[in-house]
Amino acid sequence: MITPHLPILEVVLPLVSAPICLILRSAVVAWWMAVALTWAAFAGALMLLGEVLNAGPITYALGGWAAPWGIEYRIDLLSAFVLVTVTAIGSLAILFARAPVAREIPADRVYLFYVMYLLSFTGLLGIAVTGDAFNLFVFLEITSLSAYVLISLGSDRRALTAAFRYLIMGTIGATFYIIGVGMMYMMTGTLNMADLAARLPGVLHLRTIDMALAFITVGLSLKLAVFPLHFWLPNAYTHAPSAVSVFLAATSTKIAAYALIRIIYTVFGGPAVFAPMPIDEMLLGFGMLSMIAASLVAMFQDNMKRLLAYSSISQIGYMVVGLSLGNVEGLAASIVHIFNHAMMKALLFMAVGCVFYRVGSVRLADIAGFARRMPITGAALLVGGFSLIGTPLSIGFVTKWFLLEGALEKGWWPVAAIVILSGLLALVYVWRIVEAAYFRAPAPAVEGIREAPAIMLAPLLILAAINIFFGIDGTLTGDLSIAAAQALVGTSP
Amino acid sequence: MNRFAILRVVAKLLIPAIMLFALYVQFHGDFGPGGGFQAGVIFASAFILYALLFGVVTARKVAPPRLINTTLALGVLVYAGTGFAALLRGGQYLDYSVLAHDAVHGQHLGISLIEFGVFMTVSSAMITIFFVFAGQDVDEGQD
Numbered sequence: 001m002i003t004p005h006l007p008i009l010e011v012v013l014p015l016v017s018a019p020i021c022l023i024l025r026s027a028v029v030a031w032w033m034a035v036a037l038t039w040a041a042f043a044g045a046l047m048l049l050g051e052v053l054n055a056g057p058i059t060y061a062l063g064g065w066a067a068p069w070g071i072e073y074r075i076d077l078l079s080a081f082v083l084v085t086v087t088a089i090g091s092l093a094i095l096f097a098r099a100p101v102a103r104e105i106p107a108d109r110v111y112l113f114y115v116m117y118l119l120s121f122t123g124l125l126g127i128a129v130t131g132d133a134f135n136l137f138v139f140l141e142i143t144s145l146s147a148y149v150l151i152s153l154g155s156d157r158r159a160l161t162a163a164f165r166y167l168i169m170g171t172i173g174a175t176f177y178i179i180g181v182g183m184m185y186m187m188t189g190t191l192n193m194a195d196l197a198a199r200l201p202g203v204l205h206l207r208t209i210d211m212a213l214a215f216i217t218v219g220l221s222l223k224l225a226v227f228p229l230h231f232w233l234p235n236a237y238t239h240a241p242s243a244v245s246v247f248l249a250a251t252s253t254k255i256a257a258y259a260l261i262r263i264i265y266t267v268f269g270g271p272a273v274f275a276p277m278p279i280d281e282m283l284l285g286f287g288m289l290s291m292i293a294a295s296l297v298a299m300f301q302d303n304m305k306r307l308l309a310y311s312s313i314s315q316i317g318y319m320v321v322g323l324s325l326g327n328v329e330g331l332a333a334s335i336v337h338i339f340n341h342a343m344m345k346a347l348l349f350m351a352v353g354c355v356f357y358r359v360g361s362v363r364l365a366d367i368a369g370f371a372r373r374m375p376i377t378g379a380a381l382l383v384g385g386f387s388l389i390g391t392p393l394s395i396g397f398v399t400k401w402f403l404l405e406g407a408l409e410k411g412w413w414p415v416a417a418i419v420i421l422s423g424l425l426a427l428v429y430v431w432r433i434v435e436a437a438y439f440r441a442p443a444p445a446v447e448g449i450r451e452a453p454a455i456m457l458a459p460l461l462i463l464a465a466i467n468i469f470f471g472i473d474g475t476l477t478g479d480l481s482i483a484a485a486q487a488l489v490g491t492s493p
Numbered sequence: 494m495n496r497f498a499i500l501r502v503v504a505k506l507l508i509p510a511i512m513l514f515a516l517y518v519q520f521h522g523d524f525g526p527g528g529g530f531q532a533g534v535i536f537a538s539a540f541i542l543y544a545l546l547f548g549v550v551t552a553r554k555v556a557p558p559r560l561i562n563t564t565l566a567l568g569v570l571v572y573a574g575t576g577f578a579a580l581l582r583g584g585q586y587l588d589y590s591v592l593a594h595d596a597v598h599g600q601h602l603g604i605s606l607i608e609f610g611v612f613m614t615v616s617s618a619m620i621t622i623f624f625v626f627a628g629q630d631v632d633e634g635q636d
Contacts, residue, residue, distance in 0.1 A: 007574075008586040016573045063579075064588035269589030 007060040007073040011126045013037055019110060029244060032116035034094050038121060042087035048064045051082040068195040074131030078335060079485040082258045083128045085339045088348050089250040090121045092459040096350055097243035099456055100357050104155045104241045113153055116205040120146035127255050132180045134191045137174065144170045147248055151240040162235035169222055169232040176219030182213035196267050212276050214264055217279055223256035226320055227290035229312045237288040237309035242353030245305060249312055252347035254338045261334060265488040280324045287320030290419045295425035304352050304362040307429055310389060314422060315341045322403055323414065328485045330406030333399050335481035340395040344387035347463040354452035354460060354483060359445050364432065369442030373449045376457055378437050380464045385430035387467050390423045396466055398474035410474045504546050510634030511539040521610050523601060533615025541623050549627045561615035561617045575606045
């Protein structure tokens with residue numbers, strides 16, 4: 001009886017476990033519960049992916065109310081793919097979280113950390129499964145509000161201002177999104193995505209719909225941290241607790257990219273229909289700006305977490321450029337990069353978290369030469385660095401390959417050149433970390449440190465293995481994203 | 494606060510009436526305007542009035558943060574639990590029709606239950622927000 005209800009259980013089980021953890025007030029119970037729930041959600045996501053591959057999209061009507069009236073959960077290939085990505089990260093990050101959380105967060109608040117983690121996880125899963133534009137807003141808020149709390153738990157007092165800034169920018173983003181949804185509702189009278197897709201072509205020429213699309217794109221771009229709207233991100237990732245950086249850097253912007261793809265392709269039927277407002281060209285421009293500008297800033301950072309945060313903004317550029325190309329290869333690049341970037345950033349932030357756990361600093365000067373004392377962490381950092389650059393046999397290369405194919409299919413050589421240039425800039429900032437880790441004389445703080453504890457190394461190694469495996473054989477993730485992209489582009493009129 | 498005898502007496506008369514009105518709004522919710530959210534806010538306003546007149550410390554004794562935190566979480570569980578009850582009785586999640594012997598009674602029961610969950614969570618959240626703002630100088634750092 002469980003299988004037909006999987007879409008709802010996927011969301012509701014973590015949601016229910018959060019208040020239970022709040023009542024029990026025990027950090028140990030909360031951690032075990034979070035581990036059990038995230039791994040169960042991962043298993044459920046794999047089952048859903050298998051079912052979607054076998055039998056096509058799954059729908060679930062909440063409360064038994066049929067689709068355009070009630071809330072509908074709809075899982076197609078893209079949702080299932082994102083669901084697997086998010087649950088994989090969630091279940092690995094929770095294993096990693098235990099040791100650093102116990103050290104970085106006051107003991108009486110540790111159980112609250114896990115409550116917030118579960119709520120944020122719920123929101124991410126909800127965004128992936130829902131087929132309702134308003135419901136997506138609710139889950140966006142659940143995941144963002146708990147993310148603000150998670151960031152503010154950082155031991156550094158600057159975490160509070162970082163969280164507050166994220167709160168302001170995130171709330172503006174969510175408000176813009178809901179204004180856009182309200183305008184679409186005004187013109188079509190529906191909130192269901194499939195129903196919206198059917199009704200929108202009749203009103204596409206109206207100014208209100210142009211405004212709706214503009215508001216939604218800007219709102220989601222804020223959550224996505226596309227170049228001029230990225231100001232909240234570096235501080236939030238830098239000052240958050242290590243485990244939170246891992247979890248949020250790998251999921252929160254990725255789910256916003258998913259939401260943007262969902263709205264532009266499923267609801268509006270692809271960017272090509274916007275002759276009066278060339279939103280695809282705008283996104284292309286800002287995506288390329290993100291790639292270059294953020295990489296340039298990343299090159300000059302001395303704080304590893306901040307460096308990785310800026311590199312995230314640059315990597316977000318790949319996703320935005322991919323989805324703005326409007327062809328199957330470009331969209332497939334965006335989709336596969338949701339997975340690839342989640343895996344490489346989780347790996348890198350975990351490695352940095354391990355270093356912080358032992359050395360107590362993330363400044364390049366303080367961690368110089370750590371890789372000789374922590375060879376496994378150093379090697380993992382190297383694997384993640386290669387993925388970030390996009391060298392062949394790394395998962396970053398899979399994305400670049402699709403992206404170049406998509407750009408060249410349209411004959412846009414400058415875009416291809418920018419993608420390659422961005423990879424070269426990544427080489428520069430990754431080299432700074434590698435140089436500090438391997439080639440510099442050990443800093444005083446590094447003397448006498450040991451390798452990170454096994455419970456932190458286990459998820460690190462799993463992620464490194466994922467990075468290597470899907471880099472060497474990208475056919476599984478590549479074929480899945482091409483199939484998902486074909487389904488999305490195929491629906492466009 | 495001893496000087497304001499009239500305020501205190503009137504408040505003592507009003508607080509039970511406010512609570513009763515909250516319950517009226519609560520149970521009226523499934524027939525007309527009203528429901529758990531509004532009822533929760535009204536119910537919490539009774540506590541807030543009490544705290545304004547008799548002090549936050551006294552009010553905290555009536556509604557200890559530990560208890561309020563628990564009801565805050567329990568409300569969500571009541572809501573979600575209603576959904577699970579529907580699942581176990583063979584319906585979709587939150588499909589109230591299967592909760593009782595016929596669909597109309599089921600819908601009635603289901604809405605009453607989830608509205609009760611909303612009531613618990615909203616009133617607890619309101620009280621918590623008030624206590625946090627009002628009690629900042631009293632005992633910072635406590636729940």
